[in-house]
Amino acid sequence: MLDLGRLEDLPQAYRGQLESLNLVPLWPSLRSVLPPDLPTRRTQPVHWPYQALRPLLMQAGELTPIEKSERRVLALANPGHGLERMQASAAMYLGMQLLLPGEWAPSHRHTPNAIRMVVEGEGAWTTVDGEQCPMSRGDLILTPTGAWHEHGHDGARPVVWLDVLDLPLVHFLEASYHVQGQRQRVAPGHGDRGYARGGVVPTRVFGRSRKAWPMLRYPWADARAALLSLAQDRPGLEPVQVTYVNPETGGDAQAILGFYALMLRPGQTLRLPARSPATVFHQIEGESEVTVETGTFAMDNADTCCAPGFAPITLRNRSAREPAFLFVADEAPLHRKLGLYEERR
Numbered sequence: 001m002l003d004l005g006r007l008e009d010l011p012q013a014y015r016g017q018l019e020s021l022n023l024v025p026l027w028p029s030l031r032s033v034l035p036p037d038l039p040t041r042r043t044q045p046v047h048w049p050y051q052a053l054r055p056l057l058m059q060a061g062e063l064t065p066i067e068k069s070e071r072r073v074l075a076l077a078n079p080g081h082g083l084e085r086m087q088a089s090a091a092m093y094l095g096m097q098l099l100l101p102g103e104w105a106p107s108h109r110h111t112p113n114a115i116r117m118v119v120e121g122e123g124a125w126t127t128v129d130g131e132q133c134p135m136s137r138g139d140l141i142l143t144p145t146g147a148w149h150e151h152g153h154d155g156a157r158p159v160v161w162l163d164v165l166d167l168p169l170v171h172f173l174e175a176s177y178h179v180q181g182q183r184q185r186v187a188p189g190h191g192d193r194g195y196a197r198g199g200v201v202p203t204r205v206f207g208r209s210r211k212a213w214p215m216l217r218y219p220w221a222d223a224r225a226a227l228l229s230l231a232q233d234r235p236g237l238e239p240v241q242v243t244y245v246n247p248e249t250g251g252d253a254q255a256i257l258g259f260y261a262l263m264l265r266p267g268q269t270l271r272l273p274a275r276s277p278a279t280v281f282h283q284i285e286g287e288s289e290v291t292v293e294t295g296t297f298a299m300d301n302a303d304t305c306c307a308p309g310f311a312p313i314t315l316r317n318r319s320a321r322e323p324a325f326l327f328v329a330d331e332a333p334l335h336r337k338l339g340l341y342e343e344r345r
Helices: 011-022 027-033 051-062 167-172 220-233 332-340
Strands: 046-048 072-075 091-099 103-110 114-120 124-128 131-135 139-143 149-151 161-163 178-180 240-243 259-262 268-271 277-285 289-291 295-299 304-307 313-317 322-329
Touching: 046 051, 046 139, 046 277, 051 072, 091 240, 114 277, 178 304, 220 240, 220 259
Parallel strands: none
Antiparallel strands: 046 304, 072 091, 091 161, 103 149, 103 178, 114 139, 114 161, 124 131, 124 149, 240 259, 259 322, 268 313, 277 304, 277 322, 289 295, 289 313
16 A cells, blocks of 8 residues: 655644644545545444333433423434444434423424434324324334424323434534424324325325425334235345335435334344445334344344444344334435445445
8 A cells, every 4th residue: 555654754844834824734644534445434333222221211201300401312322433422323313212291392493304213102292393293102203304393291101212313414514503492383184194005195286295294204003014015915025124205205204314114024134235324223023133244233122223334234033933123224315315325245
């Protein structure tokens, strides 16, 4: 490899002149920003077991009232990026959020896109731009950039959900902020009812919906049924996976991150190609095993793990009798928009 020299090889006086003019010689650092063959990846394979995390989240509910926290969340931080940065990958933030019975998390809006993947509990709801979305286990709920949203809980037991945001990217772009609002008035209409069947959308005489994101709630019951139907209809299909999409355009459900539901047949092992985007797996039902590079995570109910980009991944259903269902989030839409998406087999 070509020796590009070191910064220390340059005379101190010359370096001082460069510094005084806010100039930096590229060649000593070229290999760190343009490494050969593979990019430098700070994202590490990480596993967050829910049974270890949950007691700490419940304790947070005892220690901090919602009035003092606004959003009671434990961030799932990747040590490769530094815990203080609270990010799971270069573009993804993850957090486990707790809402207790009778609580209300006030309305606000922010520039990062967010989704909620419901982990446990019943009786809570999220209102997004006037549409009230009930929250049941496995449901995916969107809160797109700039959308007013608030959370409330009318049930009897704690509700927990997984937040996934593109916060690290928006923060890096110096575009991250939020605005407080008033309690929303609930409007009639539910996107998940208007778009309840695949292949058909509401007829609009004057074109598409005026909403950029016409469907906000994707019920787990529908996604699960779609996976089971797909597996039954195509027994030779290796990856049984569906993508959460905008029902009006067929594009990704959000602009920056991609979201999917994946089913592993009983005893199935699935080897995924190494891809450029980082990937997050969250166990909705069953028990699986996720092998990332040389490490293996045993995934139980509500566990979450992260895999860096360009890492080969193997998924295995640990049960020989029952299917396993995983929620998947990745940075693929961002990579495709930037022309960076890549697969290596």
